[in-house]
Amino acid sequence: MQTEYINAFGIIIGVLWRFWPVWIALILVMGASFTYKKRLGLYGQLFDSGVGIAGVFICLFWLFTAIFASTISPFDPLAQVSVMKDTLPGAIEPASKLVYYFGGDKLARDVFSRMVYGSQIVLIIAPAATGFALMVGITLGLPAGYYGGKIDTILSFLANLVLAFPVILLFYLLVTPGIMDTPIPYAMAGLFFLFPIIFFSVLFWTRFKNRPDRLYILLGITLILGGWIYVGLVFDKDPLHIVHIDPNQLNIFVAVVFASSPGVFRIVRGLTMDIKTRDYVAAAQTRGESPWYIMLWEILPNARGPLIVDACLRIGYTTILLGTLGYFGLGLAPESPDWGTAIKDASRLLRSFIHPALPPTIALMSFVLGLNLLADSLREQSMKD
Amino acid sequence: MLSFILRRLGTMALTMLCLTLIVFFLINLGPNLKKLAISQTEMHTSAEDLENWLVEHGYRQNFFVRYGQWLGVLPKQPITDPATGKPAQRFSFCNDPVEPKFSGVLQGDFGCSTKFKTTVASKLFPALGATGLLMFWVLAVMVPISLLIGILAGMREGSRTDRTLSVASIASTATPEYVSGVIFTVIFASWLGWLNGSAASASQGITFYNFTLPVMTLAIYGIGYIARMTRASMVEVMTQQYIRTARLKGLSFGSVVVKHALRNALIAPFTVIMLQFPWLLTGVVIVEVMFRYQGFGYTLVEAAGNNDIDLLLGCSLVSVFIVLITQLISDVGYAFLNPRIRVQ
Numbered sequence: 150m151q152t153e154y155i156n157a158f159g160i161i162i163g164v165l166w167r168f169w170p171v172w173i174a175l176i177l178v179m180g181a182s183f184t185y186k187k188r189l190g191l192y193g194q195l196f197d198s199g200v201g202i203a204g205v206f207i208c209l210f211w212l213f214t215a216i217f218a219s220t221i222s223p224f225d226p227l228a229q230v231s232v233m234k235d236t237l238p239g240a241i242e243p244a245s246k247l248v249y250y251f252g253g254d255k256l257a258r259d260v261f262s263r264m265v266y267g268s269q270i271v272l273i274i275a276p277a278a279t280g281f282a283l284m285v286g287i288t289l290g291l292p293a294g295y296y297g298g299k300i301d302t303i304l305s306f307l308a309n310l311v312l313a314f315p316v317i318l319l320f321y322l323l324v325t326p327g328i329m330d331t332p333i334p335y336a337m338a339g340l341f342f343l344f345p346i347i348f349f350s351v352l353f354w355t356r357f358k359n360r361p362d363r364l365y366i367l368l369g370i371t372l373i374l375g376g377w378i379y380v381g382l383v384f385d386k387d388p389l390h391i392v393h394i395d396p397n398q399l400n401i402f403v404a405v406v407f408a409s410s411p412g413v414f415r416i417v418r419g420l421t422m423d424i425k426t427r428d429y430v431a432a433a434q435t436r437g438e439s440p441w442y443i444m445l446w447e448i449l450p451n452a453r454g455p456l457i458v459d460a461c462l463r464i465g466y467t468t469i470l471l472g473t474l475g476y477f478g479l480g481l482a483p484e485s486p487d488w489g490t491a492i493k494d495a496s497r498l499l500r501s502f503i504h505p506a507l508p509p510t511i512a513l514m515s516f517v518l519g520l521n522l523l524a525d526s527l528r529e530q531s532m533k534d
Numbered sequence: 535m536l537s538f539i540l541r542r543l544g545t546m547a548l549t550m551l552c553l554t555l556i557v558f559f560l561i562n563l564g565p566n567l568k569k570l571a572i573s574q575t576e577m578h579t580s581a582e583d584l585e586n587w588l589v590e591h592g593y594r595q596n597f598f599v600r601y602g603q604w605l606g607v608l609p610k611q612p613i614t615d616p617a618t619g620k621p622a623q624r625f626s627f628c629n630d631p632v633e634p635k636f637s638g639v640l641q642g643d644f645g646c647s648t649k650f651k652t653t654v655a656s657k658l659f660p661a662l663g664a665t666g667l668l669m670f671w672v673l674a675v676m677v678p679i680s681l682l683i684g685i686l687a688g689m690r691e692g693s694r695t696d697r698t699l700s701v702a703s704i705a706s707t708a709t710p711e712y713v714s715g716v717i718f719t720v721i722f723a724s725w726l727g728w729l730n731g732s733a734a735s736a737s738q739g740i741t742f743y744n745f746t747l748p749v750m751t752l753a754i755y756g757i758g759y760i761a762r763m764t765r766a767s768m769v770e771v772m773t774q775q776y777i778r779t780a781r782l783k784g785l786s787f788g789s790v791v792v793k794h795a796l797r798n799a800l801i802a803p804f805t806v807i808m809l810q811f812p813w814l815l816t817g818v819v820i821v822e823v824m825f826r827y828q829g830f831g832y833t834l835v836e837a838a839g840n841n842d843i844d845l846l847l848g849c850s851l852v853s854v855f856i857v858l859i860t861q862l863i864s865d866v867g868y869a870f871l872n873p874r875i876r877v878q
Contacts, residue, residue, distance in 0.1 A: 200701070306545075313549055315815045315853045321838035322557065327565025469710045476712045476820065477835070489712070496716050496824060503720045510713045518708035525704055 152232065155239045155248055164250050164261070170217040175209055191457075194530045201526035207519025211512075214265055215272040222262035223247045226486040229257045238504050254491075254505040255498060256484075263486040264508040270487040271516065274398070275467040278405040279460060282467075284344045285406065286413025287456075291444040293414070294421025305418070308411035316408055316470065317477075323404040324480040329396050337403045338383045341410075346375035355442040401480040405470055409463060416459055420452040427451075454531040461524035465517040472513055488513040539866060546858045550851065557850045558601050561843050567593055570841045574648055604645060604847065606638020639851065645844030649836060654848045657833060662852065665818055665829035667740065668748060672814065676753040676760065677807060683757070684764025684803065689791055691769045700765065706758030711820040715751040722747060732826050748825045752817050756810050760803055767802035771795045801871045808864030812857045
């Protein structure tokens with residue numbers, strides 16, 4: 150049977166139409182941000198420059214695409230419709246009369262739906278891994294920069310050790326099917342996931358030490374919520390079966406956190422060494438505040454500007470790392486719709502078909518570009534203050 | 535200065551020791567050794583025979599003994615041939631010693647590649663040569679272009695040229711090698727047909743036709759980053775008093791930029807270019823796999839995929855050495871180039 154096609158104009162209109170929930174959400178959020186931009190602080194200032202608007206627009210676009218993925222994509226990302234194998238963009242699927250907007254891949258799956266679902270994987274793992282890396286880097290970088298001496302020497306040596314590893318070699322060693330039979334990923338997860346709990350406990354303890362009414366509530370929330378997620382993620386024994394992560398995703402997650410936390414550590418350490426010479430730190434020391442209070446409530450808030458910029462860039466970099474993992478077929482399942490895996494599959498067949506390769510590459514590039522533009526504009530705005 | 539370099543070299547040796555120990559530990563994990571045994575024996579070997587193979591070839595000795603042997607501080611023992619009971623070569627294709635002998639990395643013996651059935655040295659060093667060639671062309675393209683972009687953008691901050699070039703360099707840092715590689719292949723190989731999408735033939739001899747795509751792909755990711763750093767450095771220099779003095783003396787804008795600004799603006803990019811090497815290393819792996827170029831990255835992937843212990847250790851040693859030595863050069867070079875630090 151001859152496959153029917155729609156024309157190029159039809160493809161463009163169709164794709165734009167499929168994204169309708171994203172457009173509505175974007176109009177609402179961007180409109181609200183524009184109207185109240187004076188009151189939104191640093192975020193509001195982003196709307197003063199074209200670069201900032203473009204960055205926010207691209208990032209929000211992919212965020213909403215990930216949220217509404219099931220509404221946007223016409224097909225299941227894993228479903229194979231054998232007549233649609235290697236079809237060109239715009240082919241009409243005979244059974245449902247829906248269109249394969251960007252064509253079918255070598256396993257007859259819809260390239261468009263896979264690209265849309267791929268955003269989900271990237272937008273969950275990349276920011277979460279960056280968040281954990283920030284926690285680890287901050288919790289270790291603050292004392293290293295503040296105390297100096299032996300702690301600094303040891304921690305800096307360890308950080309440089311990890312940074313001296315070429316990332317790709319680290320992944321080939323840490324993200325293999327074999328390593329999941331050993332306790333190493335779980336031990337590393339157990340170590341890394343402890344840091345947010347420690348961070349928040351110390352944060353609240355130093356601030357509300359003398360106000361037990363607030364302290365007990367906040368500490369209780371931290372420990373219960375943190376402990377629940379911890380048990381769910383590390384031991385996969387969540388009593389309510391809500392928090393769950395696949396072993397291979399845990400493996401990727403841990404490897405990415407491990408690879409990017411030394412970078413955060415270095416930045417936080419440098420910032421701390423700079424800020425601790427300021428007068429307000431000396432004032433706090435004279436008041437007799439504890440070292441951890443000074444680190445978390447005096448130094449950290451004043452280091453937030455560069456840290457936010459770095460976090461934006463780092464999410465982009467983590468996205469690139471995830472793509473690298475996918476490209477080398479490490480960790481993620483072979484049929485997973487993430488962009489890296491899709492690029493790997495498509496790039497092997499570039500000689501015969503080019504259409505499955507372009508959507509994931511452009512998606513990955515645009516998302517990282519959005520984050521970089523956002524970081525650039527944030528840096529410019531925070532320099533103005 | 536000399537004591538600074540010596541101290542740095544000491545830290546470097548310690549780092550390399552720690553890193554090789556970690557790599558050695560990770561490669562010798564139970565599942566990895568089993569994978570190696572399966573790939574090295576006949577099909578459908580029983581679990582018992584796999585274990586026997588590992589014991590026979592010395593993989594079940596104490597971990598630290600084996601690390602010491604690899605390093606060359608403990609003598610390498612020959613294996614015992616089960617049929618005759620006499621000492622035999624561990625791997626016949628590598629001319630392993632029949633008598634106990636100190637033969638490790640410190641003696642210049644990198645061991646034996648089980649995947650390529652040859653010594654690591656005879657596989658690794660030609661591959662490094664091939665990658666060196668690639669790196670040379672990448673740097674030859676990347677450094678002039680990125681410095682030019684950075685200087686043009688930083689010369690007049692906030693101008694139209696500056697904004698256009700800045701956005702272009704942000705875009706290039708957002709394009710990892712596997713993305714630009716695919717896009718360039720689609721445009722230049724599939725669509726226009728100007729260039730070859732595979733660099734497999736480049737090992738016989740490089741031509742513009744087969745080598746441009748890998749070089750372009752590798753260079754584009756670094757160009758943006760170096761250009762941005764150069765721009766920042768250039769912007770800072772252009773606001774200095776001596777630039778204003780030179781302008782007020784009546785020198786033309788062009789000669790101020792070339793004679794006064796450039797020299798001082800190029801110190802920071804030097805450090806950045808040196809620190810780009812670790813990133814280039816990852817890029818090399820991606821590009822060599824994508825364009826099938828038989829270099830260091832390709833060897834690393836083959837070694838890791840087949841759990842080739844000695845080859846992978848050799849690869850990690852080389853890559854860690856490159857990372858650390860470039861850090862050292864960038865520190866020493868920075869002190870050397872910047873007169874304010876040199877005098878202190």
